[in-house]
Amino acid sequence: MDFKDLIQARRSVRGYAEPVSHEALENILKNAQQAPSWANQQASRCYAVESPEKLEELRKKGLPDFNQPRVENASVIVTTYVKDMAGFHQGVPANEIGNGWGAYDLGLHDAYLILAARDAGYDTLIMGMRDAAVIREILDIPDTEDIMSVIAIGKRGQEPVNNPRKELSEVVKFI
Numbered sequence: 345m346d347f348k349d350l351i352q353a354r355r356s357v358r359g360y361a362e363p364v365s366h367e368a369l370e371n372i373l374k375n376a377q378q379a380p381s382w383a384n385q386q387a388s389r390c391y392a393v394e395s396p397e398k399l400e401e402l403r404k405k406g407l408p409d410f411n412q413p414r415v416e417n418a419s420v421i422v423t424t425y426v427k428d429m430a431g432f433h434q435g436v437p438a439n440e441i442g443n444g445w446g447a448y449d450l451g452l453h454d455a456y457l458i459l460a461a462r463d464a465g466y467d468t469l470i471m472g473m474r475d476a477a478v479i480r481e482i483l484d485i486p487d488t489e490d491i492m493s494v495i496a497i498g499k500r501g502q503e504p505v506n507n508p509r510k511e512l513s514e515v516v517k518f519i
């Protein structure tokens with residue numbers, strides 16, 4: 345698909361018909377790895393949840409009520425970054441952003457991921473509303489990583505709504 349069409353076609357989908365296949369998921373995750381990162385540190389991590397039992401536990405315990413039905417029938421990727429890696433030089437923050445660079449790199453990684461998913465015929469929903477402590481426990485995620493998002497991924501079961509964007513002049517200053 346033409347890149348311009350791809351970024352228009354990618355929308356948050358809040359109803360799924362079926363999960364992503366394992367093979368497609370591997371390819372999507374490989375494409376996401378092509379995102380740039382601080383000093384190529386690649387601090388982003390993914391926990392790709394495919395097991396129906398784990399998915400159910402994560403959905404019911406790790407997500408607020410309003411997000412739970414949005415994930416039904418989908419696979420889920422929990423994304424984290426390893427702390428004190430991106431934005432750090434010899435263990436010291438390179439500037440005032442500190443671990444914000446880990447979040448920055450993970451955002452880039454996840455942007456590649458959701459576009460790669462759409463390109464492969466799948467849809468996604470990034471969720472920032474989640475219970476990180478519960479998810480850490482369920483998936484045994486070490487304390488050396490910050491948990492950021494839960495991303496549902498699967499075949500679309502419901503058409504997305506169109507969320508219009510602000511005027512360019514509101515968010516960009518040409519200087």
Ligand SMILES: Cc1cc2nc3c(=O)[nH]c(=O)nc-3n(C[C@H](O)[C@H](O)[C@H](O)COP(=O)(O)O)c2cc1C
Binds near residue numbers: 469
């Ligand atoms: C960091 C982040 C957190 C989000 N959290 C949620 C969420 O918890 N639940 C939800 O339904 N959508 C969530 N969204 C989806 C946004 O609402 C959506 O991206 C936005 O409305 C623009 O719509 P679009 O993705 O269809 O273009 C989140 C998106 C991002 C990037």
